Amino acid sequence: MIQHAEYTMLMSLVLDGEADADEEVRLREHLRGCDDCRQTWQRWRELDRRLLATPAIPAPVDFSALVLAQLDTRVAQERQRRWLIAGLTFAWLGAVVVALVSLALANGWHLQLAPAQGPLAAAWAGLSSTGSWALREISAFLVEIGAPTIAAVTGAALVLACGLAMMWLWVVARVSAGPRALVTE
Numbered sequence: 001m002i003q004h005a006e007y008t009m010l011m012s013l014v015l016d017g018e019a020d021a022d023e024e025v026r027l028r029e030h031l032r033g034c035d036d037c038r039q040t041w042q043r044w045r046e047l048d049r050r051l052l053a054t055p056a057i058p059a060p061v062d063f064s065a066l067v068l069a070q071l072d073t074r075v076a077q078e079r080q081r082r083w084l085i086a087g088l089t090f091a092w093l094g095a096v097v098v099a100l101v102s103l104a105l106a107n108g109w110h111l112q113l114a115p116a117q118g119p120l121a122a123a124w125a126g127l128s129s130t131g132s133w134a135l136r137e138i139s140a141f142l143v144e145i146g147a148p149t150i151a152a153v154t155g156a157a158l159v160l161a162c163g164l165a166m167m168w169l170w171v172v173a174r175v176s177a178g179p180r181a182l183v184t185e
């Protein structure tokens with residue numbers, strides 16, 4: 001094999017396109033008479049052909065733009081999530097407040113909370129005699145009808161809260177559709 005080292009070097013030169021015409025002729029003449037070198041030559045040529053045939057890995061069209069677009073989408077989703085949580089919290093808080101107020105009115109707590117004597121009581125009496133007639137009527141009505149109605153009111157409040165939450169979801173989806181559409185363009 002030592003005496004063929006010269007020809008393996010010639011093969012590499014020919015494959016690289018760096019051999020001159022004389023060297024190429026010398027290699028071909030040797031290959032005709034040498035099985036070992038001919039096999040090596042065929043293997044090398046096959047390898048070279050495969051390397052050339054392998055498609056180059058396509059580079060991303062615009063990697064930074066892609067990353068930025070994904071980042072924008074993430075930010076938009078995060079913003080949407082925050083709005084959603086805020087809306088749901090608001091809706092449930094509203095429901096709880098409505099439920100508590102109806103419960104308080106039904107039990108007449110607002111009457112117990114007002115002190116019997118003093119300037120606050122006088123103010124309360126003034127308010128009660130003039131402005132809060134309707135409120136007292138309502139609370140008296142609630143006391144009259146009792147716990148089942150309170151439960152019904154609470155349920156209605158929760159249903160209302162769910163409705164508000166669904167409306168909020170719809171609004172958030174509509175609002176966040178704008179920025180996302182821009183990102184995908």
Ligand SMILES: [Zn+2]
Nearest residue numbers: 004007034037
């Ligand atoms: Zn040889």
